[in-house]
Amino acid sequence: MHTDRGHDLRHHGDAEVRDDGAALVDLAVNVRTGTPPVWLRERVAGALGSLAAYPDGRAARAAVAARHGLPVERVLLTAGAAEAFVLLARALKVRRPVVVHPQFTEPEAALRDAGHSVDRVLLREEDGFRLDVARIPEDADLVVIGNPTNPTSVLHPAATIAGLARPGRTLVVDEAFMDAVPGEPEALAGRTDVPGLVVLRSLTKTWGLAGLRIGYVLAEPGTVARLERAQPLWPVSTPALAAAEACMEPQALAEAAHAAHRIATDRAHLVAGLSEFTTDGLRLVQPAEGPFVLARLPHAAAVRHHLRDLGFAVRRGDTFPGLGNDWLRLAVRDRTTVNSFLQALDRALTLASHR
Template identity: 85%
Template sequence: MDAHDLRHHGDAEVRDDGAALTDLAVNVRANTPPDWLRDRIAASLSGLAAYPDGRAARAAVAARHGLPTERVLLTAGAAEAFVLLARALRVRRPVVVHPQFTEPEAALRDAGHSVDRVLLREPDGFRLDPALVPDDADLVVIGNPTNPTSVLHPAATLARLARPGRTLVVDEAFMDAVPGERESLAGRTDLPGLVVLRSLTKTWGLAGLRIGYVLASPDTIADLERAQPLWPVSTPALAAAEACMEPCALAEADRAAHRIAADRAHLVAGLRRFTPHGLRLTEPPEAPFVLIRLPHAPQIRTRLRTLGYAARRGDTFPGLDTNWLRLAVRDRATTDGFLNALDKALSAG
C-alpha cells in the first residue's frame, strides 16, 4: 500500500479544524478574482438557461497560443484533464516524475494503470535528468514549474523526453506565474506526442469555478473530447476563459507574475535567516510557492497553526518525507507575519 496520500491537497490544511488561519497552504493567488473578472462572470449568468457553448472561449485560447482550435480542449480545471488522459489513452507503461502534483498518478491508478515513478532528488535540486525516464515509457507526466518543488525545468530538457510513440504530458498550471512564461512548451507543434495542460484557477482565483485547457495534436484532442461528458465546462467558466485570454488580462497576469517574483524573493531572504535551525530551501524557486525542509516539521507546522498560519505538509508527495513543507508566496506584510510566527515556533522547540 502506498504510504503517500495522493488525494490530499492544500485546501485540507485550511479546512481541517475550522480555525481562522492565514493561508500559506493553497497556491491560488490571494485577493482574486479581480473585480473586472467577477463582473464578466456575473454577466454570463443571464445565459444560464441555454446549454454552454464553448466555441468562443476555445477560439480565444487557440488565438492566445497561436494554434488552430482543433488543438485546444477546454476542461473543468486541469484536474479533469488528468482523468481524461488516464481514461482515453491506451498506454502500457505510464511514468510520473515526482515530486509533483499527485492527481495525475491518482487518476492513472483509478483507471487501472500500473504507474512507475521517477523520483528526483534533493541533492540534484529536484532537477530532471531525461536519462532517468525509462526508454519504453509511453506516457510521461511532469510539472513545469513543478508543484511542490518550485523547480522550472528548461524547455530544451523537457523536449528531450518527446519521441514518436510516447505521450509527453507537461503540466503548466503555474506557468502564467512565471515572468514571460519562459520555458513554456505551450504553442509548440513540432514535438511528437506533446500534451500541455494549463489552469486558470491559480493566477485568477477561480478554483471554485473549475476551468483549464489542454493543448495537443488534433487526434489526441479528439480522443480526450470523446471521453468527456456533454457540456463539461459551465457557461460562467467559459466566460472566464474568454476574458482571461484578452490582451489586457494577459498583461495583468504578467504584472502579477513580476510581483510574485519580488514577493518570493522577500520570502526567500527571510527564510534564509533560519538556516542555523537546519532549514533548507529548494533553490532557485520559480513558482508562487517555495519548498523547505525543516527538522521536526510536523511539530513546527502544528505550532504555526496555533499561531494562525497554515502550511502545506510535504509528506503526501512521493519523494518527500514528513520534514518538508510547502509555503505559498504572499504579500510582504503577510510574509513578515509568517516569518515572525516561524521564529516563535522554532524558539518554542
C-alpha cells in the same frame, strides 16, 4: 523506479485551511490572493443570464487558441486541469505510464483509478530536484511532469523536457503555474514541433477560480479528439467559459504578466526571510521559480502544528512521493503577510525544538 502507494495522493492544500474551521492565514494553497479581480467577477456574473441555454464553448476555445497561436483543433477546454488528468488516464491506451515526482499527485491518482500500474521516477534533493532525462525509462509511453513543478518550484528547461519526446510516447507537461513565471521562458504551450506533447494549463491559480473549475489542454488534434470523446456533454459551465474568454484578452494577459513580476519580488522577500533560519536547520530548494517555495526543516510536522496555533496554514510535504515528513511548502504572499509569517515561524521553530 518506484511503484509504492505509501502516500496520500488525494491530500491537497485546501485541507490544511479547512480542517478545523479555524480562521487561518493561508500559505497552504497556491491560489493568488486578492482574486478573482472585480472585472473578472463581473464578467462571470454577466454570464448568469444565459444559464437557461446549454454552454457553447466555441468562443472560449477560439480565444485560448488565439492566445497560444494554435488552431482550435489543438485546444480542449476542461473543468480545471484536474479533469484533464482524468481524461488522459481514461482515454489514452498506455502500457507503461511514468510520473516524475515530487509533483502534483493528481496525475498518478487518476492513472491508478483508471486501472493503470504507475511507475515513479523520483528526482533527488541532492540534484536540486532537477530533471535527469537519463532516468526516464525508454519504453515509457506516457510521461507526466510539472513545469514549474509543484511542490519543488523548480523550472525545468523547455529543451530538456522536449528531449523526452519519443515516437509512440505521450509527453504530458503540467504548466498550471507557468503564467506565474515572468515571461514564461520555458513554456511549451503553443509548440507544435514536439511529437506527442500534451500541455495542461489552469486558470485557477493566477485568477482565483478554483471554485469555478476551468482549465485547458493543448495537444495534437487526434489526442484532443480522443480526450473530447471521453468528456461528458457540456463539461464546462457557461460562467467558466466566460471566464476563460475574458482571461485570454490582452488586458488580462498584461495583468497576469504584472502579477508574475510581483510574485517574483514577493518570493525573493520570502526566500530572504527564510534564509535567516538556516542556523535552525532550514533548507530551501533553490532557485524557486513558482508562486511557492519548498523548505526542509527539523520537526516540520510539529512546526506546522505550532504555526496553525499561531494562525498560519502551510502545506505538509509528506504526501508528495519523494518527500518525507520534514518538508513544508509555503505559498508566496505579500510582504506584510510574509513578515508576520516569519515572526510566527521563529516562534514555531522555538516551540518545536523544546518539545
